């Protein structure tokens with residue numbers, strides 16, 4: 001009886017391990033997928049790399065306007081990165097990627113178009129992004145550059 005019990009337990013241990021490994025694999029695969037979507041946005045679709053550089057260190061194309069931030073050094077959290085990408089940075093060359101930014105019903109930093117005035121950040125030279133794309137590019141920036 002005792003022997004059977006042990007065999008049974010060892011069997012459970014092994015399948016438990018497989019279960020955890022399978023879960024970890026699934027989680028890693030999902031994360032890798034999310035980041036590659038965000039990566040395509042950073043490198044191609046939104047062309048963040050033109051200003052921030054392909055390494056995200058702020059060394060973009062010499063013809064890019066403004067002194068783009070070194071994203072390795074940012075202290076912003078995800079919500080703040082999403083806000084910065086959506087709304088841009090008033091008074092700087094960091095564009096707003098949400099095309100509805102500063103509209104009356106989607107103010108940015110508490111400001112509407114009228115209130116931000118001439119400091120309204122530029123429209124992107126590439127294209128505006130959806131909320132989902134902005135989340136994905138923020139995830140990519142956090143996973144790839146921030147604190148690295």
Ligand code: HEC
Nearest residue numbers: 046047048051066067068069074075081084089092093094
């Ligand atoms: C036209 C050039 C340009 C493009 C394109 C651009 N940025 Fe920026 N970005 C800037 C500049 C310039 C700043 C610094 C603004 C300042 O001085 O506060 C900045 C700041 C930021 C910051 C704030 C960093 C911090 O710590 O304050 C984040 C995050 C950021 N950019 C992410 C992005 C992402 C993601 C994209 C693409 C979706 C992008 N930027 C596209 C020029 C650009």
